[in-house]
Amino acid sequence: MMDKILLAGFGGQGVMFVGKILTYAGMLAGREVCWIPSYGPEMRGGTANCSVVISDEEIHSPVIEYADCGIVLNQQSYEKFLPRIKPGGTLVANSSIVDTAQKRDDINVVAVPAGELANGLGNASLANMVCLGALLAALTTVDMAGVEKAVDAVVGKKKPELYEINLAAVRKGAGK
Numbered sequence: 001m002m003d004k005i006l007l008a009g010f011g012g013q014g015v016m017f018v019g020k021i022l023t024y025a026g027m028l029a030g031r032e033v034c035w036i037p038s039y040g041p042e043m044r045g046g047t048a049n050c051s052v053v054i055s056d057e058e059i060h061s062p063v064i065e066y067a068d069c070g071i072v073l074n075q076q077s078y079e080k081f082l083p084r085i086k087p088g089g090t091l092v093a094n095s096s097i098v099d100t101a102q103k104r105d106d107i108n109v110v111a112v113p114a115g116e117l118a119n120g121l122g123n124a125s126l127a128n129m130v131c132l133g134a135l136l137a138a139l140t141t142v143d144m145a146g147v148e149k150a151v152d153a154v155v156g157k158k159k160p161e162l163y164e165i166n167l168a169a170v171r172k173g174a175g176k
Contacts, residue, residue, distance in 0.1 A: 001056050001140045004064045008049035008081050009073030009094075011039065014128035017154075018071065019050035021132065024150035025142040026054035034062040047076065054141040069138040071131045072098060073114075082109075090138035092131045110134055117172050126169035133173025144174060 009015045023035040034053040040046030051064040069090040072078040078098045085091045087106040096115025112134045114127035156163045
């Protein structure tokens, strides 16, 4: 099993954080992982994206030309990465700020009002974690239990006050 995942948005939306959570979840499950960040030239508000590969076998190339699935948190990322999802793949879009009218018939576009759901939890910056929860159904190598362990490893010890709210956002995106 292998998941090739693209994550994209503006700097500050938590794209890299979601990538790290997925990578940790794969690592903690004993899988091979690769995380490659890419930042725009701007200090804040520029583009940010990363690719994550999680596999049961050795990863021969960390470069993702076409992903199995992904998350896009803004319109620019949606337009750029929509063509980079494999036929049969899944793209989760933050429909609070992304217009998903432009679609492809050969992929599953999951429009999640992540901004509104995050606001309902009391923290608008959790839209990334809501989208992560929605993405879990498309993954073969990582599940909710793995993400919970990863959030504990990355957030739990450093910022315990953010641990539960991050898990609540993931669960909300997963429909739980």
